[in-house]
Each structure stands twice: as structure tokens, then as C-alpha cells.
Amino acid sequence: MLAPMTDYVCPRCQVHAPASALTWCCPRCHGPWDLEFTGAPVSLASLTSRVNSLWRYEEVLPLATEPPQAPHVTLGEGRTPLVPLTGPGTGSGSDSGSDGGIVSAKLDFLMPTLSFKDRGAVMLAELARRLGPDTVIADSSGNAGTAVAAYCARAGLDCAVYVPEGTSPKKLEQIRAHGARTVVVPGDREDTARAARAAADAPGVFYASHVYNPHFLHGTKTYVYELWEDLGGRLPETLVLPVGNGTLLLGAALAVEELYGHGLVDRRPALVAVQAAAVAPLAAAFRAGAEEPSGPAPVRPTLAEGIAIPAPPRAAQILRAVRATGGTFLTVTEEQIRAAQLDLARRGLFVEPTGVACWAAVRAAPGRPGTTVLPLCGAGAKTGLAA
Template structure:
């Protein structure tokens, strides 16, 4: 039986296109696609009855019919970090980052479209995830990365059989090179930014939080934001769950202080973000000077009643050491949310609300943070939360 694939729609000019024949971006404005897909809120949502992967939420996902690409991704645990704050350990995914959630969707979509090759661009984690899932799907893969990308990440891509193209310059240069390749015939652009199927994979992060908290969500979701793929996926899930009667949380977006175009636009009350200088920062995974989905990210945060926070590299280093002292070794970008709302953050950014934040990339991918000391034992004197108090986020 042939199942129709939901089509693309441009959020700016409403252009529509068939997924099987569409270019990788809107042909009128050059912007990223959205997906013409809304799950039926009356359809059963019973993840406990599904497979041991994010496909357990199949009724809320846009790829109908039987799937074949999976590495049992998803189902990552929630652990308490502080009173009323939990972390979701997405660095325990098959390729050690949350990007597996979107990559499995793109690989399954590409398998159905049967292109000659798959191309992607990445500063590391997305490319690694796409390489792994293309290997699982039996698809040839090519990943464009900026110079300076962690060798541990490029080694992982090559181990999965991907051809790695190191592009002189920064993240934007790698993206431009990949998009030139994507314009060639027979190429599927597995873009975690431009292809909306990726966002429908990352939304399972929130569906799992909902499942783990017994059918509810915390009062705030704290999310790192560069291109916004996790936040926009979270916003999709929040909207979809709200149609099922679930109270929506505020979205608290975190950016690196050195590269924070969205935070600046939010503070100025702007609907779009102006590009900023690509300055060095430890949080390379969210150092995006000109996010293509900036308007959508800003609108989603405002609609939720949320806000933007920024963190300097000194706070990232301290938060990473603190997490390591709690048994959680993550890469610098993954420490951004804890730096923004943890015990060392100034003031009370959460205002007493219950919250969940992601630890979305493993420390082994990047090694010690530099400049600064390697992660060591935590010196925090803050009370460790009681792991038996599973009701802390329900209050």
C-alpha cells in the first residue's frame, strides 16, 4: 500500500510543493519549508504500546505506514538536577546527541524517495547523526563541515561511511557548499534547518517528557537555540499536545552571549533577527549568526510567554564542571541551559517554575572545554535533589 507523504508549505508566502519533486527550499523566497501536517488530536497516543524508539509516537509523526530505519533512538531518561529542575539525557542517544531524533526522520524520508546520494552540512552532531542513519538505511552520504570541527566528530562520520568535506571558513561556508551540492540532480539535502521533517523528529523530545511526567508538561522548557531545531520541534509538540488538553509550558531559549542574534532581536521587540558577527565561543553548536528560521523561533517563544537568556563562556565552563561533578559529562554547548538557569546563574531566571532542560551532546565528542580547565569534581554546595521525588515537576 502506498502512503502519501505530507507536502511542503512555505511559512512566508504559502508556496506549496510535493515532497517527491520539491527543491530543498522555497523557490520564491529561498526560505525553509514547513510541513502541511497536523496530527489528529483524536487519534490514539499510546506510546507504551509502540516500539522501543521514537516511532512509538507514530500517530503524531508525518511518515505514514511501516518504517524501517531506526537505531532504537529516544526514550532517554529524566534525572533531577535541582529542586523542580530535571534534565533529559539526550546525549545517551545512539550517536550521542539529540540530533538523532531528526536524522532518523530524514533518513526514513530519503529511503522512501531513493535519491542517488544524501548531503548534509553540520558543525558536528547533525552530520554525525545523518551519517549514522544513512548507513542504517543503506544510503550514500556526504557531509560538509567547517574547518575546526572536532576531529572526534569527523572521525565518527567517516566511521559510518560518510564522505566528509572540510570547508574553509565557518558554519555558514559549510552550509553554502552543501546547498550547492543539493542543487544537483538526484541529491537529497538532509538539512536539519531547511527540511521540516527534522523538526517533527525533534518534537518527540517533548512527547517523551509528557510521557515520563504522566501526561503533563513542566511549567517551562529550557532549550539551547542556534538554528532552533529543538525549540521549534518542541513548539510543534506543545501545540499538538495542547489540542489534547495538555497545559503548555513557557519556552525559555538560551543562546551563547558571543553569538546571540535571536536574544538581541527578542529584547528589541523585533519580529526578525539581523545577522551578527561569527565570534568564537565554546558553544559552537549554537553559534549561528543568521538563523534561517529566526522569525519562527521568535514567534514561538513570544507565543509561549517565554524569554531568551544568554550565557558567557565563563558560565559555560563553570556549568560544565558542575554537571561533570554530578556525573554528567557533556559537551560545552550542552551545558548552556544549565549555565542559564542552574544554581550559579544570576537572579532567579525560572521564577520558581518547574522546568526540564536537555543535556543534548556527550562530552566525549569534544573533550575538555578550552580555554579553561578541564572538567573536574564539582565544588557546588547546592543540595542535590532527591531522586525518589518523581512528583517534583508535577507541582
């Protein structure tokens, strides 16, 4: 038996819509949806006997099935390793800082499609499978589109992925290999998003947007549930997260509030957001004390293409989430990204340039006390070494 779908709600206008419809944005302000969903507490002891995929956290997933073992879309995503980056045995320059803090990385580039985007894509594919659209479309600079293409293939859904010109050929090859059509859009990431949103208004289309559809955020929140499980029912003092559209950070914020609200952790970790200095509208707004950016940031070339978003639709939510935890924003230069990619490779971890942004920021920033965890979001095999 399928669990009932909960309603969409616009966080700005309070407009509601059924999640069973193909309405991809608020009809009044055209902003992204949130989801009216409150999960139940997860029992840590029960997890040892559960399915080894994202669906193991069925109490907190709005599309979980009943009974828990009922069929749903999966590629065995999740449960990625947590490994130390500082301390003995971690490679050159491995000593922890003078404050005694330890930095660890969650290897989300070991997901089925080699990026963390699988966490949200599985939710979108499951939702689309239930709704039965004529086609699924997505827009992406590569990783989200690859993940949506793979999970649509698993679910037997027709899929098209809109990508900007200049997208990595290896990512395009991966998307096409999963059977999805690619629509290469002249211009940048924002031009691509506009083209996809225009196509999403056609009848029978499900827009698998990792930005506008909140089911994606409820998938990415499993990143923090896995940390909580791996650390025996606690969370690190600091979570460092890359931010472009903010889907991983907002998912993390959801999980932190749920775990804290259910009394499963006794404090909230600080959320530290990382942007490329070349395109950093949220970092600028944070430093100015603004509730959201005053306008789109200038688009400059950056190696961290996956987080080069000049006007994030959920900007205000991201800024509130960081401030609510006493966190901050950090920015990284192109040279810091290059150096961080090589440093990780020499520690045995080959990660794409966008995926190393958090390590670049941690290397450059003063050490934080306690435990810090950052994600390594995408495999270096997708892009190669930064030029």
C-alpha cells in the first residue's frame, strides 16, 4: 500500500497544492514549494535490520511505502563511508589543528551515479512513478541530470535532461547511456533552467527539479540521518556544506530540526556554507546582513560549476538556515579549489572540482573545535583534474 501524498505549500504565499498534481511551482509567486510533512522518530536500534538503501529511514520520508518492504524505486543508494581527513594515517599534512578538532568526509561520490544527487533523485523518480506522466524533464549542469536519468531508467520512465553548453562530455555520456535525451541549451546554467521550466508547463510533463520540488530535499536530508546513525546517535559540532541552489544544506537543516525536535540529539550543529568566490551571491548577502541577495550575482567562470548559481530560488531559506545554527559562509578561490583537489587525490580520494570546495574552505579557514564533517559530492572521474 502506498503512503498518502502530502500537500505542497508555498513558504512565501501559503498557497497549497496537492503533491499528486504536476504543478511544479507556486502559481502566485512562481517560487519553489515546501512540503507539509512531519515524520515520526527513527529508532536507532531498529536500523540494523533494515534495507540498505535510502528507504531505511522510512519514518521520515514522505513517499515511504507500507509495509516498509513494499517495492519502490532504488539503486541501493546511501550508506556512504565516513572517513577522517585529519589525524594519523590520512596523508600529507594530516595532523589535526591546535584546537584538537577532527575533520571527516562523507564519501557521497560513491553513490550509484557517483554524486550525492542520487539522494534526491530517487525521491523524484518514485514520485513520478506514482504520478505516471508522459515524460520527466530535469535541468542540470551534470550531476542532478545524471541521477534523474538513472533513476528514471530504473523506474521505466521517459526522461529528457536540459544541460548548458560546455557541460562535461563525460557527464553527457553518462546521461545518454541511461537512455535519457539531452537538450543542450546555449548559454549558462540559468538559461538552461529557464528553458526547462518553459518545457515543464506542457501537459503530461513531470518537472524533476532538484530546486523547486521539495521531495528532493527530503531525500538529501538522509545525508544527516546517516551521519547520526554512523556516529551512534549524535551529530558533529560542525557540518560544512557546498551551496549553489542549497539542496544539500536545506536537506541537512530539515534533518537537524527533525532529530532535535524528536529529542534524538541534544544540540544543533553549526551549518557552514561554502561558495565559489567567483559566484557567491549568498555569501555576499550573509555578510551584508541581508535576508536575501539584492539581485543575481555576476556570472564568472569557475571550476566549481555545480555551485555557480547567480540567483538561487531558495536563497532566503538558505540564509535563514545558516543563521539559525550560528553558522557562517565561506568562499574559495579557483587556486584553492585546484590545490584541494590535488591534496585529496594524494590522500587517495579523487573528487571533481565542485565536490572539493568544502575541503578547500576548511583548509583555508581557522580550525573549529570538536568534530567537523564535510561531503565529497562528486567523483573526479566525471570531470578529470582541474586545469
